[in-house]
Amino acid sequence: xxxxxxxxxxxxxxxxxxxxxxxxxxxxxxxxxxxxxxxxxxxxxxxxxxxxxxxxxxxxxxxxxxxxxxxxxxxxxxxxxxxxxxxxxxxxxxxxxxxxxxxxxxxxxxxxxxxxxxxxxxxxxxxxxxxxxxxxxxxxxxxxxxxxxxxxxxxxxxxxxxxxxxxxxxxxxxxxxxxxxxxxxxxxxxxxxxxxxxxxxxxxxxxxxxxx
Amino acid sequence: xxxxxxxxxxxxxxxxxxxxxxxxxxxxxxxxxxxxxxxxxxxxxxxxxxxxxxxxxxxxxxxxxxxxxxxxxxxxxxxxxxxxxxxxxxxxxxxxxxxxxxxxxxxxxxxxxxxxxxxxxxxxxxxxxxxxxxxxxxxxxxxxxxxxxxxxxxxxxxxxxxxxxxxxxxxxxxxxxxxxxxxxxxxxxxxxxxxxxxxxxxxxxxxxxxxx
Numbered sequence: 001x002x003x004x005x006x007x008x009x010x011x012x013x014x015x016x017x018x019x020x021x022x023x024x025x026x027x028x029x030x031x032x033x034x035x036x037x038x039x040x041x042x043x044x045x046x047x048x049x050x051x052x053x054x055x056x057x058x059x060x061x062x063x064x065x066x067x068x069x070x071x072x073x074x075x076x077x078x079x080x081x082x083x084x085x086x087x088x089x090x091x092x093x094x095x096x097x098x099x100x101x102x103x104x105x106x107x108x109x110x111x112x113x114x115x116x117x118x119x120x121x122x123x124x125x126x127x128x129x130x131x132x133x134x135x136x137x138x139x140x141x142x143x144x145x146x147x148x149x150x151x152x153x154x155x156x157x158x159x160x161x162x163x164x165x166x167x168x169x170x171x172x173x174x175x176x177x178x179x180x181x182x183x184x185x186x187x188x189x190x191x192x193x194x195x196x197x198x199x200x201x202x203x204x205x206x207x208x209x210x211x212x
Numbered sequence: 213x214x215x216x217x218x219x220x221x222x223x224x225x226x227x228x229x230x231x232x233x234x235x236x237x238x239x240x241x242x243x244x245x246x247x248x249x250x251x252x253x254x255x256x257x258x259x260x261x262x263x264x265x266x267x268x269x270x271x272x273x274x275x276x277x278x279x280x281x282x283x284x285x286x287x288x289x290x291x292x293x294x295x296x297x298x299x300x301x302x303x304x305x306x307x308x309x310x311x312x313x314x315x316x317x318x319x320x321x322x323x324x325x326x327x328x329x330x331x332x333x334x335x336x337x338x339x340x341x342x343x344x345x346x347x348x349x350x351x352x353x354x355x356x357x358x359x360x361x362x363x364x365x366x367x368x369x370x371x372x373x374x375x376x377x378x379x380x381x382x383x384x385x386x387x388x389x390x391x392x393x394x395x396x397x398x399x400x401x402x403x404x405x406x407x408x409x410x411x412x413x414x415x416x417x418x419x420x421x422x423x424x
Contacts, residue, residue: 174386202418
């Protein structure tokens with residue numbers, strides 16, 4: 001950590017965790033805009049300047065919160081995999097798994113609304129790229145979808161399947177986003193679940209038909 | 213307009229248009245957060261207080277901008293309808309029309325990025341409902357999708373088809389949103405178009421298969 005004052009490493013780690021906790025709880029309570037140095041230092045019980053001994057700036061802290069949210073989302077999606085029914089064909093099983101993943105994504109967004117929203121709302125200043133470690137955290141999520149997709153589109157080369165996984169994710173994200181934010185009018189949560197099942201099943205069936 | 217000071221009606225209309233223009237150009241230049249009374253009055257060439265002779269508050273003005281954006285989007289989507297190829301079956305023609313609508317939505321969002329984003333970013337204060345006239349403007353867009361969907365899902369009762377139209381819109385919105393905002397990494401515009409074609413075609417095919 002060139003350029004940052006050194007602290008004994010376990011004290012640094014402890015302060016880092018406390019700051020991530022503090023930022024998370026600010027986001028949960030008042031949204032991304034409330035992550036400011038003063039309330040952070042108060043909640044983490046440290047001096048204002050101490051923040052910058054472990055994070056280069058507040059954007060770096062928010063990215064650490066995003067990484068934690070992504071890790072939790074990943075664990076949540078892993079739990080969505082249930083036992084395959086013995087009777088299901090490989091493509092039927094794949095369709096079913098895609099639906100489970102999409103529903104697990106909905107449930108996570110619903111349960112952790114503010115942190116989930118912050119993942120997408122946070123923008124780095126123009127010209128500052130997303131760091132590789134955060135890109136890698138995102139990529140692991142898409143790899144999950146990609147793996148499930150494989151039996152539906154075995155003819156697609158890997159890179160194209162990777163793009164398709166992102167597209168499916170984006171489509172489901174749109175359903176969850178406009179459904180939960182009630183931008184298109186109020187929709188009952190059960191209706192939203194049913195619609196996700198319907199749309200994801202249709203996409204999976206339609207993709208399967210394009211196999212040659 | 214009970215409770216608002218009266219102005220001769222054509223002067224009122226003229227001021228209203230100028231304020232909508234001023235708000236639009238502020239949104240295009242600096243985003244939704246820049247719509248404040250002082251710069252509005254400056255751009256519209258009116259006194260600060262004059263704003264409130266035609267709009268009850270700035271939220272009402274922003275909703276007038278949204279209504280205009282929706283009208284433009286509607287006109288743009290209408291242009292997406294091309295001549296049916298003579299050979300296409302009704303369901304093939306419906307699939308093709310859904311793809312055209314989705315691509316037209318992408319093109320509109322790309323060309324009018326800031327106004328399009330403002331449609332979704334603007335939130336009314338807690339407890340204030342979206343006015344009926346704006347809900348009706350949105351509803352007309354979904355009716356377009358609903359009409360195109362009809363041959364693919366003739367078995368669905370009208371209200372369910374209306375919900376499905378919103379779901380399809382949401383899925384396409386997700387693709388456009390995460391694609392244009394480059395939240396999942398940079399994607400070439402042509403790749404984004406191809407992906408929209410792929411996903412919308414797959415959804416349409418999959419939905420068609422559920423016909424009984």
